[in-house]
Amino acid sequence: MNAPLPSALFAGTVVTGPRFREAGDITLDQLHHDGRVDDVWLGLHPREFAMLWHLAERPGKPIAETQLAADLWRIRFGCETGSIAAHIERLRARLEAVGLAQLIASDGAGHYSLAVPPASGLLPVPTPRGH
Numbered sequence: 001m002n003a004p005l006p007s008a009l010f011a012g013t014v015v016t017g018p019r020f021r022e023a024g025d026i027t028l029d030q031l032h033h034d035g036r037v038d039d040v041w042l043g044l045h046p047r048e049f050a051m052l053w054h055l056a057e058r059p060g061k062p063i064a065e066t067q068l069a070a071d072l073w074r075i076r077f078g079c080e081t082g083s084i085a086a087h088i089e090r091l092r093a094r095l096e097a098v099g100l101a102q103l104i105a106s107d108g109a110g111h112y113s114l115a116v117p118p119a120s121g122l123l124p125v126p127t128p129r130g131h
Contacts, residue, residue, distance in 0.1 A: 023056040024103045024116050026095075037098045047072070048091040051084075055104070055114040062111035088112055 021028045026035040026042070033049045035042045044052065050072050055063065065084040069075040092101045105115035 021053060021056050023052055023059075023114055025100060026052070026098075026103070028053055028056060037100070040098060042094050042098065044094060045087075045090065047087050048094065051087055051091060051112075052104075052114075055112060059114040059116045062105075062107060062113045065110040065112070068112065084112075085110075 017030070019030050021030070023035065025037050027037075028035045028049070030053070032041075033046055034044050035049065035052060051068065054068065054072055063071075068084050088104060088106070092104050095101045095103055103115055105113045
C-alpha cells in the first residue's frame, strides 16, 4: 500500500539532459519549466520557457522564427510567424519585470537570439549531430 509509485505515472516531471541552464542572469530550471533571478521566479508560460531554453542553447546566435517554430513545436509548414513574435513579446514583458527585457535580441527580420555580454562566459551548448 505504501510502495513507491512507478515513475511513468509522473512522466511530466522526468528531466532528460541538464536540469539547469544559464541565460544571462537567469537560471532556467527544466524541472519547474521556469526561470529565476536570484530568488524571484519569472512565472514563464511553457512556450516562453521553451523559447528561452532554446535560445540559451546558442547564446548570441540568431535563430529564424520559422526555425524556432520547427524546433520547438514541430511546425514546418504554414507557420504563423506572428505567433512567435507574440510569444517573444510576452517573454520580454516578463523579463522586463526583473530588468532583463534586453536579453532577447531581434534583428527586425524575424531572427531572435539570447543577447549576452561577451564577458558572461556563456558558450553555446553542444547539440547532437543532424540537428
